[in-house]
Amino acid sequence: MHLLIGIISSAAVAITAYRKHALSAGGSVAAVVVGTVLVTTAHPFWFALMLVFFVTSSAWSRYKRKLKRQVAQQFAKGERRDALQVMANGGAAVLFACMYIQWNDPVWVWAFTGSLASVTADTWATEIGVLSSARPRSVLNGRKVDTGESGGVTLAGTLAAAAGAALIAVCGYVLSPLDDVAMPPRWHYIFAGTAAGLIGAFVDSLLGATVQRQCVCHVCQKTVESLSHCGRKASPVRGVSWMTNDAVNAIASFSGGVACIFLMG
Numbered sequence: 001m002h003l004l005i006g007i008i009s010s011a012a013v014a015i016t017a018y019r020k021h022a023l024s025a026g027g028s029v030a031a032v033v034v035g036t037v038l039v040t041t042a043h044p045f046w047f048a049l050m051l052v053f054f055v056t057s058s059a060w061s062r063y064k065r066k067l068k069r070q071v072a073q074q075f076a077k078g079e080r081r082d083a084l085q086v087m088a089n090g091g092a093a094v095l096f097a098c099m100y101i102q103w104n105d106p107v108w109v110w111a112f113t114g115s116l117a118s119v120t121a122d123t124w125a126t127e128i129g130v131l132s133s134a135r136p137r138s139v140l141n142g143r144k145v146d147t148g149e150s151g152g153v154t155l156a157g158t159l160a161a162a163a164g165a166a167l168i169a170v171c172g173y174v175l176s177p178l179d180d181v182a183m184p185p186r187w188h189y190i191f192a193g194t195a196a197g198l199i200g201a202f203v204d205s206l207l208g209a210t211v212q213r214q215c216v217c218h219v220c221q222k223t224v225e226s227l228s229h230c231g232r233k234a235s236p237v238r239g240v241s242w243m244t245n246d247a248v249n250a251i252a253s254f255s256g257g258v259a260c261i262f263l264m265g
């Protein structure tokens with residue numbers, strides 16, 4: 001029965017997202033898989049928290065879209081999330097939800113909160129920070145970098161990250177599947193969830209500034225994330241070849257989840 005509800009409710013979300021151009025066809029299929037796993041937990045916490053991440057992040061992606069298009073070419077992907085992006089953002093959270101189904105231990109609720117706080121913080125920071133008129137600075141050495149370049153942070157983006165993580169933490173507290181005995185006090189939970197999200201977003205920026213693959217376009221000379229730009233092949237100049245934006249997102253959300261286990265304890 002839960003399986004059926006899972007498939008129907010996630011398909012409804014995925015179809016809406018596909019029609020609104022928030023997900024590609026592959027991304028929609030991945031979203032149905034993610035949603036179905038979360039609904040089989042038999043508690044609204046898991047699905048609802050993922051939905052808060054997904055709906056708010058898609059809304060921020062649409063915000064001032066035309067302005068962002070000018071810098072969007074620099075990002076590895078377009079506005080539509082494909083299957084890899086869905087798994088990179090939601091994979092760690094789904095893994096933690098499966099751990100909870102298996103072992104029923106509260107730590108997996110905290111890990112789930114922390115990983116979703118991380119991806120929400122990171123997406124909000126990217127979507128809002130890119131609009132900042134201030135030039136981002138490298139999280140590593142404070143040197144000014146191009147808008148949209150990985151590893152760059154702005155004050156607006158950092159505040160957005162904190163707000164996104166806090167929203168997940170508050171929703172996580174309100175919707176928690178745990179009883180009062182297993183739950184940390186309200187402000188402890190909210191603080192830990194927010195801090196874990198910021199840690200995850202920081203890991204994302206740090207990896208973005210160090211090991212994430214960066215290429216240079218031979219036409220416009222810009223530093224880009226994808227292997228092609230301006231219709232030509234771009235050459236890798238820095239980072240590890242497999243360390244794409246998706247890989248960085250996956251590692252960062254996993255780190256945020258682990259951090260949250262320690263912060264809640």
Ligand SMILES: [Zn+2]
Nearest residue numbers: 217220229230
């Ligand atoms: Zn170019």
